[in-house]
Amino acid sequence: MKKIYNKNSAFKKLSILILLLGFMSFYKTSLAENSLEKKNSPLPRFVSLKQDKTYLRTGPGVQYPIDWVYQVKNLPLEVILEFGTWRKVRDVRGGQGWIHQSMLSKIRTFIITGKIRTLRKSESSKSNPIAKLEVNVVGKISKCKHSLSWCIVSVDGYKGWLRRVDFWGVYPDEAIK
Secondary structure, eight states: OOOOOOHHHHHHHHHHHHHHHHHHHHHHHHHHHHHHHHHHSOSSEEEEESSSSEEEESSSSTTSOEEEEEOOTTOEEEEEEEETTEEEEEOTTSOEEEEEGGGEEOOOEEEEOSSOEEEESSSSTTSOEEEEEOTTOEEEEEEEOTTOSEEEEEETTEEEEEEGGGEESSOTTOOBO
8 A cells, every 4th residue: 555645745744843953953052042142241331322212112123112212312321120132221310121232332431420520630529620510411431540530531521520329320349431
C-alpha cells in the first residue's frame, strides 16, 4: 500500500520550521545584545534628550499612549529600567515613562533646581560669579571629580563651576570625565 501525502503540506512544514529557526536565531541575538548593553550600561544612569520634541509613553512600545511631550532638547533624564530598545526614565519632577533609546543621548546635562544659582569662576563659594542661572535652565556637564562637590559646566557659552547640590543630573559621588 502506497502512502499518499500532500506535497504542499511538507512544504508548509518546512517553511514553518525555517521561520521558527530564524525567529529563534533573532531572539538569541536580541537577548545577547540586550545583555551586553546592560553589562556596559549600569542602572540607574543619566542620559539626555536628543530632540526638541520627545514623547514619553505609558509603556515600552509605540502602541502605548503618549503620556507627556518633552519640548526641551538636552533635558537630563534618569534611566531606571530597560526593555528591549525602550528605556523607562524619570525626570527632575519625578515623572516616569518610556522613551525609545534612539531619542536618548549619552551627553551629560543638568537642570537647575530650587532657586537661582550662581555659576562661578572656580570651585569656591567665594569665587567670582560668571552668571546667574534661573530654575529650569539646562546646560552641559563637562567634568565632575569623584571627591569634589563642584562640577565644571557650560550654559549658553558660559563655562564655570557649579555645586552638585544646585542642579539635577549627576549622582552625589559620581565622576564625569
